[in-house]
Amino acid sequence: MSVTSSPFWSEAVTRLSPYVPGEQPRGEKLVKLNTNENPYPPSPRVAHALAGDAHLEALRLYPDPESLSLRKAIAGQFDLVPEQVFVGNGSDEVLAHAFYAFFKREQPLLFADITYSFYPVYCQFFEVPFRTQPLCQDFSFDVDALAGAAAEAGGLIIANPNAPTGRLLGLADIENLLEAYAHRVVLVDEAYIDFGGESAAQLIDRYPNLLVVQTLSKSRSLAGLRLGYALGDPALITGLNRAKNSFNSYPIDTLTQVVAEAAIGDRDWLDDCTGKVISTRERVSERLAALGFDVVPSAANFVFAQHGKVAAAEIYAGLRKAGVLVRHFDKPRISNFLRISIGTDAEMDTFLGAVERLLGDL
């Protein structure tokens, strides 16, 4: 049923153009390289945490509204204290609260013209004015332009590494931006940081305007769990809690608190899984380049590439027919690019084989 309007809807909800997430096919057997999931399972500690009957009694009661034990575990990973940690139902929810708490201002929020496409959706939902700053020709951030716009901006959001390009901004550039935006919040969205970048979390004690957002969905292999968190000065964390407690006073369920706490402590597992993804990514990038693709240097668990001769839409459709699902954004500047999540070596060989056959047939 595709209802597009109703007299019962508010004007606000009628005006919205909601975010469209990548396809989650049901039933079909596909090599799924379209939503940047991790091809390796989560830490074995997750299974241990879920075993036993202790949860049954716990589920009867409301969860700890402060998620204190989980926040301590996250803080411990970054040499922070729990007062510097906020947790939410996935980093998408954490971002939503941040838009309300820090970016709902007269002045426009700034973000790149090519970045996570949920940012303008939040702006529409919370009536946050925004302005986009074009990336450079090679998709790198134009740091000087971003810094130069600080005086008139309501805030800055940087996805680092950026999505869907995969390009990384170094910490020296992040610091320049934090100084230029000293009067405004700079949100660094680090969903993909564990695949090759250095987290800005180490700068939190020096910059009260820095909010770092991370997720367990990618590097921790827990997309199904919906756990994201923000790290920052206690005043920013309090601001997020004020928004959260006016929307839903109980955000993280008991099972998620238990599983996330178990997973976050297993750094060896994290290093092992991200190491494998990085090495596969480098191999796939080289092979794609050899096949005539222009591959953007990636610090994430995906690559962003266009072919010199064959249109992205055509490759996307051909791969879909061959049982391989990648992501194609039909948007200005990037409509000829494909975003390919990094799977296991076997999955990527299937993908590369399908690409080769496809190019050979054309």
Add this chain to the structure above:
Amino acid sequence: MSVTSSPFWSEAVTRLSPYVPGEQPRGEKLVKLNTNENPYPPSPRVAHALAGDAHLEALRLYPDPESLSLRKAIAGQFDLVPEQVFVGNGSDEVLAHAFYAFFKREQPLLFADITYSFYPVYCQFFEVPFRTQPLCQDFSFDVDALAGAAAEAGGLIIANPNAPTGRLLGLADIENLLEAYAHRVVLVDEAYIDFGGESAAQLIDRYPNLLVVQTLSKSRSLAGLRLGYALGDPALITGLNRAKNSFNSYPIDTLTQVVAEAAIGDRDWLDDCTGKVISTRERVSERLAALGFDVVPSAANFVFAQHGKVAAAEIYAGLRKAGVLVRHFDKPRISNFLRISIGTDAEMDTFLGAVERLLGDL
């Protein structure tokens, strides 16, 4: 750290007075009768659903964005179809999306002066104008006054049974209101309906303006799981999805989908647990009346009562000292009342014993 303002906060977040949920004591051994949790464990099917390793592979992937299997299971309980079901992270989140989708209008939303105290918080968060309608002296709804205000109202929300009073409104009255508000959404918040009321869900096929909201937190003993749902015409469900997909595209995690689906199907367990709570409630109500309390007739898993001679604040404090936690709302009209959740018979005997000793000492 109690931060009350910050230059980084938006005006909107600075203005908020967030909801304060009931205390969740850590460590202390208390008879906990303050947040309306069910004293009996959830269905044994929950343990079965969580057993095994199938979840580990599933957790790696994003959950089904449509929660289709769970929505089918819920729909089946009410002779509805999945297109008439919306699911969220607890009914608090479902309510939040409903306020945005249906009540963000020029005309004020109407609700009772004494009801769930999160309603005005949502209004503040989403800038929804509202007006409260006084309950009658005995805390029953003034149906004529509510119906009479329909023409100038942006919508109506009825908690049924009402909280914190426990009073029930019959379906004939609900129908009168649905007819008076034919041009606006009437949201019936049925968090406590399984403890003695009849759900308005059976009216959905006749009233396109009816939205029924329920939760697994109370009657299903799953407060720790955070699962709530809305039932209504497909156009209303689409409106909720538009709001949700502009806030967080992945609302229900995989484990919650699995556990909730297992629990919702176990109607025998539901009937057994709610039956026990109802019988304990009736016994406790009679005993409290015999001890000099004025007890509001309750159709919920709590009773709302004031003593003829001793102040509620004094009884609250005395019970706290005796290790029994109940809820006291220091608000106009109800500051001399206590809300006492119904626990097991043993817990209620402890509570009643403590009350008797307290009254004897005074």
